[in-house]
Amino acid sequence: MNLADRLHTAAGRLGGRAVLTLDEAELTYGTLDELSARLAGLLRGRGIGPGDRVAIMLPNVPEFGVVYYGVLRAGAVVVPLDPLLKRREIAAYLGDCGARLLIAWHAFAETAEAGSASTSTDCFFVVPGEFRRLLRGVAAEHEIAGMGADDTAVIHYTSGTTGRPKGIELTHANLGGNAATVARMHALGVDDVVLGALPLYHTFGQTCSLNATVHAGARLTLLPRFEAGRALEVIRRDGVTVFQGVPTMFIALLDHPGASDMSMLRVCASGGAALPLDVLRAYQDRFGCQIIEGYGLSETSPVAATNRGGDGLRAGSIGWPIRGVEMKVMAEDGREAPCGAIGEIVVRGPNVMKGYWNDPVATAEAIRDGWFYTGDLGRVDDDGFFFLVDRRRDVIIRGGYTVYPREVEEVLYEHPAVRQAAVFGVPHPELGEEIEATVSLRAPVTCEDLRDFVKERVAAYKYPRRISFVAELPMSATGKILKSALTRPAATPR
Missing domain, CATH: 3.30.300.30 (ANL, C-terminal domain)
Known part of the structure; x- marks a missing residue:
């Protein structure tokens, strides 16, 4: 089982259809599959293989997909990093995971080199145009590395710059299963166009946008930086049908003078933070579209629960667990809290991370008896809808x-x-x-x-x-x- 198999399978069916677009730039399924095979060949030529960590520091550009699936195809582990990280942060993450290589966007070359200088990590820079010409000269590695379901595919680092960084190990099964669930819940198909406004280096954008799109054979139209006016332009120009975002994106669109009827959006899904009820109501009243709110963390790949349409939606709630996942609310005494009582939300299922990279103590604190303790406070009503109250630390x-x-x-x-x-x-x-x-x-x-x-x-x-x-x-x-x-x-x- 290798997450890159999803792309290869889709390419066999949909080779000539677009999968990643950015304005006039386009990658078809067939081209993305071929270029990722050549990227895997490049990595093999550098002696990088199964289990080796490769950090990638790229914005929302088509090259992200080439590198992401190429690293996975080689059996290596993707370590996605925010392109806006500073030198000290880059050094901390590279040093912690022992990355063999950092593949970074050309615009961040100076910071990437400075951050990797104190580590044993080599740097490789992606320059548009030149990158594709380089890959054309590399023999493609058509064989996809065979990986176990529990093998680590991606290490996501927790936000924050204080203390020792914690790397969240997500497996091929974690990510593949979660992407398939998102595609099924949103009924994604080959005619859908998904707005790629969520950062692809983050698990929300990576699973729900990139991997779910590829799984379904849809198209992802990328937005390197979210700006409300630009997002509206892309939604209308490209016929976007699925908009996945965080509350601040929905709020920004609500405030934009050019925003009007958006009933062409078949799915609007919000996550990453609590969505204000007034924003949800405004989208229904002003724009004629319904926002489906969900819940998850990087440690849960990320989706753990979500509302559904129709009777499956409860305004202000985060819905109920996705298929195969269990959730409950735990009281301070370690027992399950009664309906309506506030406690810590815990999650169990195939979406829960393998653990924190090289940190058995933190892993044991977070995962107890198979349950992941989220640190989020919530409650559940008599109908099984969960409500997020706040972060415990807040x-x-x-x-x-x-x-x-x-x-x-x-x-x-x-x-x-x-x-x-x-x-x-x-x-x-x-x-x-x-x-x-x-x-x-x-x-x-x-x-x-x-x-x-x-x-x-x-x-x-x-x-x-x-x-x-x-x-x-x-x-x-x-x-x-x-x-x-x-x-x-x-x-x-x-």
Whole structure:
């Protein structure tokens, strides 16, 4: 079993059909299969084979697919890295996984070389045009390395730059099974066009966009950097039918003056963070399309649960587990929490990672009796729908009272002037923690008005005593709001 087999099989059926496009650039299934075979030949020529780690640092370009499937075809392990990483971060990841080679986009050559300088990793740079000419001179490795279901295919590194990096080992079975499930749930077919706005180096984009598209024989139209106006242009130009994104993408489209009817989108799927209810309703009311919200982590390949259409959708929930996966909510005493009670969400199934790379202690802490402990707090209702409450580490304890930031954020999003909101705790000498909010606006409003708006809708201990305004909230490359990066000097307090 090798994930690259999916591409080879699809190429046999759909050789002349486009699989990856970026504006005028196009790769057909047959060409992608052939170029990935030549990339595998290049790796073999460098002595790289099964089990060796190859880091790739590429944006959303067709060459990503060539390198990704080529590395897998050779039996090596893909280590995807954010192209915007700094030298120190690159060095940490390369050193931790012992990568034999770093394949990076030409625009990041200087940083990639600096990051690899203190490691034993060689560098190879991808230059458009030149890259394909180089591969034409390499003998194709048509034989795909035979891999076991439990062999590691990809090592994804957890976000954050403090402490020892943790590499998430995902197997060929993890990724192949999750991609097949996504393709089946979204009913992806050869006539579908998927918007490739999610970063392909991240597991969400890699599984749900790239691998699911290839599994289904569909087409992925790439967007190297998400910008609402550009996304709308590509959606209309290329006839996009499936849009998978994170909440910040859906919010940006909602705010764009050019956005109108988007009923041509057959599937809108949101993940990566909680989707504000007001955004979900706005898409239904204004654009005539329904957003399906799901849930998962890199450690779960990533999809663990999702809403379905029709009666299978519950607004505000993350749905219920996908086929073959179990989920439950665990109380503090280690027993399963009753319906409606808040506890930690745990997951068990074929999507759960093999473990953390070379870190048996962290693996044992995260996976207990076959259950992966997510660190996310949630609840389940009588109908089996799961609801995400918050990250355990984000919970605020104010004067002995527990406050879940997401609950307060949802109220802030109800205000028509609020575009983005983040609520978090700050140290307080008497209460332990005080509640603070940082907000970006779409219309003028005073701090007092916002505070009063929230105060009228939540218990007295929950509303933010301090509110700051910023033009844009800091975001990770995958569209998550970075609460750790919110500092008072960057904001205008009121």
